[in-house]
Amino acid sequence: MGKMIISDDIEVRQNEDLSRYSTFKVGGRADFAAFPKNAEEFKSILFSLKENGQRYTVIGNGSNVLFDDDGYRGTVIFTKYMNNTEYIHMNDKIRVRAECGKSITELAFEAGKKHLLTGMEFAYGIPGSVGGALFMNAGAYGKQISDIVVCTECYDTASEKQMTISAPEHHFSYRKSAFSENKNLIVLSSVFELREGEGGEIFDLMNKYMKNRKEKQPLDFPSAGSVFKRPADGVYAGKLIEDAGLKGLRVGDAEVSEKHAGFIVNRANASSKDILELIEMVKDKVYGSSGVRLECEVIYIPSE
Template structure:
């Protein structure tokens, strides 16, 4: 207990808010997840890096928590949240954002200044860091389309990785393969555009999301990666009759079968059981192995 108090005092001195036994269900879009040992919220990149050093890299980073399914039980590890790291500036004809900036805010900022290229990202939940980490995308657009560089902390020093070093692919990047790289800032290229056209496209995109996705329920978005070109997981799940299938408080959305929703106080186990059921049934029907797009902790 004395050791924990000492660590908490150090974390506070470094410029963090610190919470003990904080439930992750309060911080992830699935509204599922038990308590963690320490939940740490730095107010600057300097505090963020110093905290990683303090924990010797033994920490999990959480952005907006829109792509995460935590366990129900106590998790004996530390969470470092980027929720306060939201600065956005111009730097040599680029938009440079801290990793915790909400992607929707970035899109609205681009609209405000007449920058095109972010329209299809509008409505993708999550943070800039999370979008880069998984190369988030929608409607044929990917985060990699606009990234020019990423500033990272590698456990020893801060360095800048160029786009060619980021190893982007479908829902993947170097950060999923190398957990020792921590995203600090991201530089996006920008293109001058017409504000009215940008607004209309963003408005069209958000209408499509509202019409087709179960945004009224807690979820983590699309659960599965597309396993191969022209294989649409939501449609495949629907064709084998699993729309509306539920276990406990979790259900395959009746609006979009690629989503699993928390409709009645679902547990992590409820969701995992549905995921496994879907994987088995899809393999039986199509001889296709599904991988999850969401992070399961």
């Protein structure tokens, strides 16, 4: 394990168990885990690690990643303490600035309940952070984060500069963004545009979406949501997997969910290796039965 050189004020832990920070509940130990509380701390960590040639990765809520059983050689930067929000009223428009670690489910709830703002209901129930949602262009029920983004404050670790990018500069497409295409670009905070709404309607919609999730998704087991991307418009990975007869297929404690074939669940003590093996089996079998090559949505983070 190397040394990590950053300011004394910033919380850094050694030998941290990554399974605690992944919704799959899988992963070994990271050499270092850093927890910035604001953009200045975040930038100073990124700067120090780069100057010292040390490996790092950034994690929001860990709901779309699969950590390695051998953990992570380097530093995992967790943004969970960067969760401030600010509401900006501009004539008839209302914008909210949220730091990268803010939970999008909490943001949707806060905007809807406290501020009676509509436009984020779709995000209620997605267990991601603002940074992770921008990276993945997270979406549900026909809406995506790209529909409401005005601009994002980011830090470019290549040029070591902070900048604001406009909505078109995010280059959003299905589960892709400027951040997934250029890993040097790190989200610090983002501004979303919402509208004044009617409290009852906002709540009805959020409750409807949550009810739907509880009915259709295996929320009682750890998972990372849908494992595969939608192969094409109107073609669903879950349906192809179900049609191939793969519901219930297991490697160790990793299982293709009986409730929703697009999910792989950790039934108890699945390893990262079990999950990766099951993903490959599913890909092969679906290709054999349908000719469709599934692409992983979940991001595997190798130990080195």
